[in-house]
Amino acid sequence: MNKEKKIALKGLTLSELEEYFLSINQPKFRAHQVFNWMYNHLSFDFADMRNISKELRNNLAETCFLQTLNLVNTQNSASTETKKYLFETHDGKKIESVLIPEKDRNTLCISTQVGCPLDCKFCATGLMGYKRNLSVGEVVDQYLLTAKGAGKEKITNIVYMGMGEPFLNFETTLKSIEIFTHELTKGLSRTRITVSTAGIPNKIKELMESPFRVKLAFSLHSPFEEVRNRIMPINKKYSLHENLTVLKTYAQKTRTRITFEYTMLKDLNDRDIDVKELTRICSKLPCKINLIPFNSIKHMSPAGISAELEPTPINSIYKFADKLRNNNITVMIRETQGDDIAAACGQLASVFA
Numbered sequence: 605m606n607k608e609k610k611i612a613l614k615g616l617t618l619s620e621l622e623e624y625f626l627s628i629n630q631p632k633f634r635a636h637q638v639f640n641w642m643y644n645h646l647s648f649d650f651a652d653m654r655n656i657s658k659e660l661r662n663n664l665a666e667t668c669f670l671q672t673l674n675l676v677n678t679q680n681s682a683s684t685e686t687k688k689y690l691f692e693t694h695d696g697k698k699i700e701s702v703l704i705p706e707k708d709r710n711t712l713c714i715s716t717q718v719g720c721p722l723d724c725k726f727c728a729t730g731l732m733g734y735k736r737n738l739s740v741g742e743v744v745d746q747y748l749l750t751a752k753g754a755g756k757e758k759i760t761n762i763v764y765m766g767m768g769e770p771f772l773n774f775e776t777t778l779k780s781i782e783i784f785t786h787e788l789t790k791g792l793s794r795t796r797i798t799v800s801t802a803g804i805p806n807k808i809k810e811l812m813e814s815p816f817r818v819k820l821a822f823s824l825h826s827p828f829e830e831v832r833n834r835i836m837p838i839n840k841k842y843s844l845h846e847n848l849t850v851l852k853t854y855a856q857k858t859r860t861r862i863t864f865e866y867t868m869l870k871d872l873n874d875r876d877i878d879v880k881e882l883t884r885i886c887s888k889l890p891c892k893i894n895l896i897p898f899n900s901i902k903h904m905s906p907a908g909i910s911a912e913l914e915p916t917p918i919n920s921i922y923k924f925a926d927k928l929r930n931n932n933i934t935v936m937i938r939e940t941q942g943d944d945i946a947a948a949c950g951q952l953a954s955v956f957a
C-alpha cells in the first residue's frame with residue numbers, strides 16, 4: 605500500500621490506539637502492546653513486536669506505518685556537546701531539534717511547526733516564514749529518533765522551544781505531552797517538560813484547564829508594550845498586559861513558577877528602566893528570568909529591525925542580572941550552546957525547508 609494511504613500509528617495516544625485496534629476487531633490490549641513498543645522500546649518496525657502474532661504484524665505493516673521523520677543530518681558543536689538534528693518529513697520539509705547536555709540533565713529542544721508565522725525579529729525561525737504545522741507523530745518522533753541514537757535514558761528533559769509556536773499547533777502539542785507523560789511511558793515526567801510561548805492567552809488558559817500541568821515559559825524579551833510590538837508583532841494582537849494576567853492565574857492554579865525568556869538586546873531591553881519594570885512585573889507572580897545572550901541570525905540575511913539588533917555584551921548581561929538579583933528576582937544566564945552550528949536559541953531555521 606502507498607504510504608500516503610497508510611495510517612500513522614506513531615503519534616496516536618493510548619485511547620486512540622485502543623479505538624484503532626477495536627476498529628480492526630482486535631482486543632484493546634493490543635494498543636498497550638503497540639504503545640509500549642513505539643514509545644518505550646523505540647521501535648520503528650512492526651517486525652520487532654514479538655508479543656504480537658506474525659499475521660497481525662504483517663497486516664499492520666501493510667496498512668500502517670511507524671516512522672514519520674527521517675534523520676538526515678547530525679551536527680556536533682566543536683565547542684560544547686550540543687548536537688543539532690536535521691529531520692526530513694514525508695513531504696520533503698526540513699525541521700530541526702537540538703540536544704543540549706548540561707551537568708545534571710540532557711535537554712531536547714523540539715519543534716512544533718515547519719517555520720513559524722510569528723515573525724519575532726530576533727529569531728531565525730521567524731525569518732524563514734511558516735510552512736505548516738507538524739503532526740503529533742512528527743513531534744514525538746523528534747524525541748524517539750534522538751533517544752534511539754543517544755540512548756533513551758540520556759534525554760531527561762523536553763522543551764518545546766524549537767521551530768514554531770506550540771500554541772498555534774495546540775492539539776498536537778497537547779497530544780504529544782499526553783504521550784510523553786502517560787503512566788505507561790517510561791523516563792519522562794510532566795515536571796521535566798516545558799512549553800514555551802510567545803503569548804497566546806486563550807491557549808495558556810486551555811493548557812491550564814487541561815490535565816497536563818507542565819512548566820510554562822513565556823517569551824518576554826521586553827517589559828514594555830511598545831518594544832514588544834516592535835520585536836514581537838504578536839504583541840499587537842495579544843498584549844503583554846493580557847498575557848501577564850493569564851500567566852498569573854496559570855502560576856496560581858498550577859502551583860508552578862513561570863519562566864520569562866529574555867533575549868538580551870543592546871540598548872533595547874538592557875537599560876535601567878527595563879530592570880525597574882521587570883522588577884515590578886516579577887513582584888506580581890512567582891517567576892524566574894532566563895537571560896539569553898542574543899545569537900547571531902546573520903546566516904538568515906536579515907533586513908529591517910532584525911538587521912539592526914545587536915547583542916548586549918556579556919559583562920553587561922552579568923551586571924543586568926546582578927541588578928535584578930538585588931531586587932530579589934531569581935535570574936539565570938543561559939549559557940550559549942551550539943552557536944557554531946546555528947543551534948543556539950533563536951537560530952534554528954532549516955534554509956532548505
Ligand code: SF4
Binds near residue numbers: 766
Ligand atoms: S521566537 Fe518562537 S514564536 Fe517567535 S518567531 Fe521564533 S519560533 Fe516563532
